[in-house]
Amino acid sequence: MSRVLPEPEALAAAVSGRDRLALAQALNLLDDRRPAARQCAAAFLDALPAAKLETGGHLIGITGPPGAGKSSLTASLIQVWRQRGLKVAILAVDPSSPITGGALLGDRLRMHASGADREVFIRSLACRGEFGGLSAEVWPMSLAMLAAFDIVLVETVGVGQKEIDVSKMTDTTCFVAQPASGDSIQFLKAGIMEVPHVIVVNKEDIGMAARKTLSELKNTLRRQMDPEGWQVPALSASAALGSGIDKLADALDSHRQWLLGQGQFTARRQRCQAEWLVKHLREEFGRYGMGLLGGEEALFNALADAPRRSPIAEYERLRERVIQAIKTHD
Amino acid sequence: MSRVLPEPEALAAAVSGRDRLALAQALNLLDDRRPAARQCAAAFLDALPAAKLETGGHLIGITGPPGAGKSSLTASLIQVWRQRGLKVAILAVDPSSPITGGALLGDRLRMHASGADREVFIRSLACRGEFGGLSAEVWPMSLAMLAAFDIVLVETVGVGQKEIDVSKMTDTTCFVAQPASGDSIQFLKAGIMEVPHVIVVNKEDIGMAARKTLSELKNTLRRQMDPEGWQVPALSASAALGSGIDKLADALDSHRQWLLGQGQFTARRQRCQAEWLVKHLREEFGRYGMGLLGGEEALFNALADAPRRSPIAEYERLRERVIQAIKTHD
Known part of the structure; x- marks a missing residue:
C-alpha cells in the first residue's frame, strides 16, 4: 500500500456532501493501519461536522443468526426508507452475509445501490480472521457514514462473534429471529445474548412456526427489563411478501425518538x-x-x-x- | 483467603487415590491466584502421574444452547458410564446450567453424586463476569480430575461464550442440539461454530421436530469435513425416556478409540x-x-x-x- 494520503479537511467536506468516491476513499483510510494514515484519519474524523456525529442520523445494528433473513429484510427496509426520502448506508460485517459472501441477494443489493439509486451506499468489511480485529474499524466507519447519510445500518451475526460486539456500538439494535428456532430465545433468557431494542421474526409467510416463535419471544420479553426502561417490541415481517416492513421501520425510529425524548x-x-x-x-x-x-x-x-x-x-x-x-x- | 497451602506431593497422591476432599482442595488451589498458591499448584500438577495426564481417561466437552438438555443428558450418561464401571467427574462452566444455577436437576445431580455413589464427582465453576476469566482454570482442573476419574465431562454453553473456548480443550466435544432449532445448524454451516466430534439431538420423545432437526444436521454434516478425517456422527436421544444414551456413550468412546488408533x-x-x-x-x-x-x-x-x-x-x-x-x- 503506497497510496497517497488525502487532504483530511477536503475529504471531510466531500464525504459530508455525499460524494461516493470520497466516502469509499475515507473508509479505506479508516482501515489503513500505517501511522501516517492513522494521523490523517484522525484529522479527517475531527473535520466532520460535530452535530451530525453527536445527534445526526440513525445508527442501527441488525443482527441474528445466519439464514434468518437479515439481508433480505435489509433490502426491504432500504426500499421503505427510500420511499420516506431517507438516504441509507449499509456496513456489512457478517462473515456469512450474502452481501459480503457475494451470493445472489448481495448482487441484487449491490445492483440496487450502485445502479439507479445514488442515495444508497453499501460497503462490506472483509473478515480478517479470528484474531485480526474483524470489526475494530466499524465505529469510525459508522461515524464517517453518519456524516453523509440519514440511516447507517450495520449488519452482523447475532451470537458467537469473537471480536468487538457491534450491537453495543449503535443507537438501536434490531435482532432478526429465525422462525421455529429456540436457540436465540434460550440465549436471551439465559442472559448470554444482549437484549436488543427491536426484535423481528422474519418469514411470517411460512405461517405457524413464525407465529409460535413470535409469541415465545413476546413471553420472554415480558420477563426481560431493558436497563434503560425501553419496552422492547417484538414484530413479525416478511421480506418475501414485503409485509411488516413499514412497522419495522417505525419501531426502529420509535427507539430513536425515545432516546431523544429521554435526552x-x-x-x-x-x-x-x-x-x-x-x-x-x-x-x-x-x-x-x-x-x-x-x-x-x-x-x-x-x-x-x-x-x-x-x-x-x-x-x-x-x-x-x-x-x-x-x-x-x- | 489465608488458607494454609497443602503439601503438593501429598495432595497429588491423595487426588490420584480419588480422595474427594483432596480433589476439592486441589480444585480450590488451582483457582487461587496468589503467587505462593500458583507455585504450589504448579508443583501439585507436576506430581500427578504423567501417564494419566497424557493418555489416561477421556476428557469430554458437552456443549449446546441453554435449554437443549445438556444437564439431563449428562445425568443419563452418568448412569450409563457407572453401569459400565467407569468413574465420572463433571465440571460445569455453563452460566445457564441448572448444575451451576442450582435448579431442580442440579440438586438431583448433586444428590446423586454426594449421596449413594462415591465414584461421581461434580464441581461447578462460578461465573466471574465477562472479563474475569470464566474458564481460565478449566484446563488445569480437567487435568487434576483426569488423574482420578475415567471420564471427565466439561459442560459449557455452545455459542456465544466470550472467554476461553472450552471445546478446544477436550479430547472429544459433543454438541447437544435443540430440536426444531435452526440457529445452531446455521452457525455450523456458516463456520461460526466449531464442528464438534459428536452431535446429539436431545428430546427425541417430542417426535417430528427432533427427527427433522436430526436429518437437517446429517445433511449439514455430510458437507462438513472434520479437518482430521473423523466422520462426525449425528444421533438422537431422549434423556426423559433414557433412549439413545448407550449409543451416545458408544459414539463418544469411538472418537477416543479413533484418536488412539490414529496415534x-x-x-x-x-x-x-x-x-x-x-x-x-x-x-x-x-x-x-x-x-x-x-x-x-x-x-x-x-x-x-x-x-x-x-x-x-x-x-x-x-x-x-x-x-x-x-x-x-x-
Whole structure:
C-alpha cells in the first residue's frame, strides 16, 4: 500500500456532501493501519461536522443468526426508507452475509445501490480472521457514514462473534429471529445474548412456526427489563411478501425518538465510543494493559463522561498512555 | 483467603487415590491466584502421574444452547458410564446450567453424586463476569480430575461464550442440539461454530421436530469435513425416556478409540494445552504481548510440539518472557 494520503479537511467536506468516491476513499483510510494514515484519519474524523456525529442520523445494528433473513429484510427496509426520502448506508460485517459472501441477494443489493439509486451506499468489511480485529474499524466507519447519510445500518451475526460486539456500538439494535428456532430465545433468557431494542421474526409467510416463535419471544420479553426502561417490541415481517416492513421501520425510529425524548441520544453515542475504545484497547493490551489504565470499568465510565473526541485520536492517546505505563511499571 | 497451602506431593497422591476432599482442595488451589498458591499448584500438577495426564481417561466437552438438555443428558450418561464401571467427574462452566444455577436437576445431580455413589464427582465453576476469566482454570482442573476419574465431562454453553473456548480443550466435544432449532445448524454451516466430534439431538420423545432437526444436521454434516478425517456422527436421544444414551456413550468412546488408533491422542492433549496457554496469554497481554512472543500461530505450534510440561509452570514461564520482552521493547 503506497497510496497517497488525502487532504483530511477536503475529504471531510466531500464525504459530508455525499460524494461516493470520497466516502469509499475515507473508509479505506479508516482501515489503513500505517501511522501516517492513522494521523490523517484522525484529522479527517475531527473535520466532520460535530452535530451530525453527536445527534445526526440513525445508527442501527441488525443482527441474528445466519439464514434468518437479515439481508433480505435489509433490502426491504432500504426500499421503505427510500420511499420516506431517507438516504441509507449499509456496513456489512457478517462473515456469512450474502452481501459480503457475494451470493445472489448481495448482487441484487449491490445492483440496487450502485445502479439507479445514488442515495444508497453499501460497503462490506472483509473478515480478517479470528484474531485480526474483524470489526475494530466499524465505529469510525459508522461515524464517517453518519456524516453523509440519514440511516447507517450495520449488519452482523447475532451470537458467537469473537471480536468487538457491534450491537453495543449503535443507537438501536434490531435482532432478526429465525422462525421455529429456540436457540436465540434460550440465549436471551439465559442472559448470554444482549437484549436488543427491536426484535423481528422474519418469514411470517411460512405461517405457524413464525407465529409460535413470535409469541415465545413476546413471553420472554415480558420477563426481560431493558436497563434503560425501553419496552422492547417484538414484530413479525416478511421480506418475501414485503409485509411488516413499514412497522419495522417505525419501531426502529420509535427507539430513536425515545432516546431523544429521554435526552439519552448523545449520551448513548458517547457510550458507544467508550465501548469501542475499551474493547479495542483490551484486544491490543489485554487485562495487563487495562489494569495499568485503572481497570476497564473505571476507564469506560471516564470515557463515557468525557467530552466527545475523535475516536482515532482518542485511541492513540490512550495507547500512548498504556505504553508509557508499561515502560514505567514494575 | 489465608488458607494454609497443602503439601503438593501429598495432595497429588491423595487426588490420584480419588480422595474427594483432596480433589476439592486441589480444585480450590488451582483457582487461587496468589503467587505462593500458583507455585504450589504448579508443583501439585507436576506430581500427578504423567501417564494419566497424557493418555489416561477421556476428557469430554458437552456443549449446546441453554435449554437443549445438556444437564439431563449428562445425568443419563452418568448412569450409563457407572453401569459400565467407569468413574465420572463433571465440571460445569455453563452460566445457564441448572448444575451451576442450582435448579431442580442440579440438586438431583448433586444428590446423586454426594449421596449413594462415591465414584461421581461434580464441581461447578462460578461465573466471574465477562472479563474475569470464566474458564481460565478449566484446563488445569480437567487435568487434576483426569488423574482420578475415567471420564471427565466439561459442560459449557455452545455459542456465544466470550472467554476461553472450552471445546478446544477436550479430547472429544459433543454438541447437544435443540430440536426444531435452526440457529445452531446455521452457525455450523456458516463456520461460526466449531464442528464438534459428536452431535446429539436431545428430546427425541417430542417426535417430528427432533427427527427433522436430526436429518437437517446429517445433511449439514455430510458437507462438513472434520479437518482430521473423523466422520462426525449425528444421533438422537431422549434423556426423559433414557433412549439413545448407550449409543451416545458408544459414539463418544469411538472418537477416543479413533484418536488412539490414529496415534493422535497424546498430540491432541498437547494441542489442548497449547490452546489454553495461548488464549490465556492473549487474555492477559493482548495482541501487543502476543506480538512480543512472535505471534500466536508460531507460539501455538511451538507449544504443541514441545514436550509436556505442567500447565501452570509453563504459563508462568511464558508470562515472565512477555514481561521481560515488554521491559526491553522499544
